[in-house]
Amino acid sequence: MSIIDSTTGGGQTEPKNLKKLSIISFSGDFDKLVATFTLATGAASVGYEVNIFFTFWGLDAIKKKKGRAFLGKGFLPKIFGFLMGGLNSAPVSRLNFFGASPGVFNYMMKKNNVATLEELVEAAKVLGINFYICEMAMHILGLEKKDFIDDVKDVLGVPTFLKLSEDGRTLFI
Amino acid sequence: MSRYTIDVSKEHCPMTFVKVKIKLATLQPGDILDVTLLEGEPLENVPKSAQEQGFKILEIIQIADKQYKVSIQK
Numbered sequence: 001m002s003i004i005d006s007t008t009g010g011g012q013t014e015p016k017n018l019k020k021l022s023i024i025s026f027s028g029d030f031d032k033l034v035a036t037f038t039l040a041t042g043a044a045s046v047g048y049e050v051n052i053f054f055t056f057w058g059l060d061a062i063k064k065k066k067g068r069a070f071l072g073k074g075f076l077p078k079i080f081g082f083l084m085g086g087l088n089s090a091p092v093s094r095l096n097f098f099g100a101s102p103g104v105f106n107y108m109m110k111k112n113n114v115a116t117l118e119e120l121v122e123a124a125k126v127l128g129i130n131f132y133i134c135e136m137a138m139h140i141l142g143l144e145k146k147d148f149i150d151d152v153k154d155v156l157g158v159p160t161f162l163k164l165s166e167d168g169r170t171l172f173i
Numbered sequence: 174m175s176r177y178t179i180d181v182s183k184e185h186c187p188m189t190f191v192k193v194k195i196k197l198a199t200l201q202p203g204d205i206l207d208v209t210l211l212e213g214e215p216l217e218n219v220p221k222s223a224q225e226q227g228f229k230i231l232e233i234i235q236i237a238d239k240q241y242k243v244s245i246q247k
Binding site: 038041045115123127 | 183184185186187188190191193194195218222225226
């Protein structure tokens with residue numbers, strides 16, 4: 001995870017609007033998505049404007065089909081779509097144990113009364129967090145906007161996302 | 174004016190804040206929400222963020238060991 005000061009391109013002055021958080025959600029890993037949605041919902045609940053820009057494997061988190069499905073136009077996108085799956089197929093970035101770990105984590109989260117990934121995503125929707133799709137990644141993976149949940153606000157390119165994240169903090173996860 | 178309660182003392186971050194925020198959003202102007210929470214980060218940040226979002230903190234009282242009630246008015 002890295003922090004980018006969007007007002008200076010990594011410089012030393014503080015961002016002007018400390019009440020805006022923009023997250024570039026690149027990873028489709030279970031644990032990194034938990035980090036993304038924990039930060040996003042935590043920030044939104046204390047009054048931050050929150051934007052999440054889903055790109056590449058991060059797009060798996062907001063697909064309508066939460067399991068494995070041959071989504072996408074063309075042979076290769078369909079294979080990628082099936083292998084990556086949706087939110088319920090997200091692997092843990094370390095010690096995945098052939099896909100068993102996410103279930104174990106969900107069990108431990110529930111046992112310790114910590115919100116599961118699915119609960120965090122639902123909370124993000126209720127809190128009005130802005131979900132954006134990276135146009136380029138969507139096309140590479142042969143996907144369309146209709147393949148994603150209805151809560152997605154828009155499909156964006158980099159310049160529009162940079163404009164949206166201006167004067168706030170930006171995280172890459 | 175109505176009075177509501179929510180207990181987030183068994184919740185963990187970020188749901189401590191998420192549940193209060195969602196509940197506050199359902200209140201009408203003048204309504205009061207009594208939040209039961211634990212000392213530490215919830216006690217420090219729930220009243221602070223509610224104030225920043227334009228809510229009024231009516232009182233903060235200790236109701237048990239490490240447990241507080243924060244009354245928030247919309």
